[in-house]
Amino acid sequence: MTELRIEGLTKSYGPPAPPVLDGLDLTVPGGALAAVLGPSGCGKTTLLRIIAGFLHADAGSVTVGERVMTGPGVHLPPERRRIGIVPQEGALFPHLSVARNVAFGLTGLDRTTRRRRAEEMLELVGLTGYGERMPHELSGGQQQRIALARALAPRPALVLLDEPFNALDSALRAGVRADVRAALRLSGATAVLVTHDQQEALSTADLVAVVRDGRVAQCDTPQQVYRRPADPWIAGFVGDAVLLPATALGGGTADTALGTIPLATDTDTDTDTVNGTGTVLLRPEQLELTEPTSGAVGGTVTEVRFYGHDAMVTVAVDGLADPVDLRTAGPVAVQPGERTGIRVRGEAVLHS
Numbered sequence: 001m002t003e004l005r006i007e008g009l010t011k012s013y014g015p016p017a018p019p020v021l022d023g024l025d026l027t028v029p030g031g032a033l034a035a036v037l038g039p040s041g042c043g044k045t046t047l048l049r050i051i052a053g054f055l056h057a058d059a060g061s062v063t064v065g066e067r068v069m070t071g072p073g074v075h076l077p078p079e080r081r082r083i084g085i086v087p088q089e090g091a092l093f094p095h096l097s098v099a100r101n102v103a104f105g106l107t108g109l110d111r112t113t114r115r116r117r118a119e120e121m122l123e124l125v126g127l128t129g130y131g132e133r134m135p136h137e138l139s140g141g142q143q144q145r146i147a148l149a150r151a152l153a154p155r156p157a158l159v160l161l162d163e164p165f166n167a168l169d170s171a172l173r174a175g176v177r178a179d180v181r182a183a184l185r186l187s188g189a190t191a192v193l194v195t196h197d198q199q200e201a202l203s204t205a206d207l208v209a210v211v212r213d214g215r216v217a218q219c220d221t222p223q224q225v226y227r228r229p230a231d232p233w234i235a236g237f238v239g240d241a242v243l244l245p246a247t248a249l250g251g252g253t254a255d256t257a258l259g260t261i262p263l264a265t266d267t268d269t270d271t272d273t274v275n276g277t278g279t280v281l282l283r284p285e286q287l288e289l290t291e292p293t294s295g296a297v298g299g300t301v302t303e304v305r306f307y308g309h310d311a312m313v314t315v316a317v318d319g320l321a322d323p324v325d326l327r328t329a330g331p332v333a334v335q336p337g338e339r340t341g342i343r344v345r346g347e348a349v350l351h352s
């Protein structure tokens with residue numbers, strides 16, 4: 001299994017434009033799938049194109065295993081990098097059968113070996129028996145799985161996936177993601193998935209690298225990025241966030257408009273010694289509606305949005321300038337205009 005190491009990667013599309021990548025560091029352990037997640041225009045495609053060798057970096061390095069692909073005075077051409085690419089919309093060759101598409105990159109092998117390898121790859125992506133079909137006879141999801149089979153066939157050290165599920169409708173997307181994830185895991189390839197879709201990054205990847213201002217602002221497991229975001233911007237970018245002004249009380253708690261809340265202790269912040277004010281982060285699913293009894297934190301429901309599997313309730317909390325959102329499973333027992341109590345479950349993250 002091959003590690004990907006990116007160090008100090010810098011790229012500008014020429015002055016006076018500011019750098020798109022500005023000293024970006026990222027390490028992806030061998031066999032892991034890392035999602036590069038960031039807002040539109042943050043440089044995700046630029047990063048992918050430099051890793052693939054389609055674009056020169058201004059500075060920094062890209063190393064796959066022991067091989068420096070990009071570095072000072074080094075720029076291996078794309079065809080010598082052993083990197084497989086799954087583009088946005090499959091981009092299968094329309095005039096070649098599925099089997100020939102999959103075998104396309106298998107140069108220097110005899111016909112029987114090529115055919116066997118293509119069959120293996122079709123089995124890996126769950127499309128055994130589809131080899132004689134033409135690409136237009138496949139669904140969008142099947143085309144993406146064939147694109148992955150084609151990328152994996154030459155046993156690349158690294159696979160790059162460029163927003164590969166964008167063209168699929170949402171009903172199909174979750175299933176294709178899971179299939180692609182499973183095939184990648186079986187193949188053992190290290191992979192980088194570029195996406196601007198938070199759900200996709202959190203549900204598919206082993207590691208999520210959030211890119212902002214040309215650098216990786218946080219790289220961690222999906223759970224850590226969601227539950228312990230490094231700052232309020234990341235908190236809001238990877239999910240719905242409730243951000244509250246807070247005063248640290250010492251002893252691992254903070255005082256907020258929603259009461260005294262215990263602080264997570266598995267963060268870099270030493271919650272015993274934090275003093276002064278900051279912002280605490282909670283997720284909407286950590287807030288619960290309660291009876292509006294005296295003594296409880298109270299507020300007025302301003303909006304209820306029902307999504308089927310859950311609902312989001314917006315509450316104007318007494319004494320708090322901005323309303324808060326809370327997520328509730330099951331039937332929603334409140335209406336806009338009603339009074340409610342609010343209780344916090346679990347721990348919050350404090351940012352100074």
Ligand SMILES: Nc1ncnc2c1ncn2[C@@H]1O[C@H](COP(=O)(O)OP(=O)(O)OP(=O)(O)O)[C@@H](O)[C@H]1O
Pocket residue numbers: 013020038039040041042043044045046047196
């Ligand atoms: N060939 C180019 N010449 C000049 N500027 C470019 C070029 N390609 C990209 N840019 C600029 O670099 C920045 C980053 O672009 P890039 O495509 O890498 O972002 P992205 O994160 O992939 O965006 P999206 O999610 O919208 O695809 C953008 O401001 C873009 O306008």
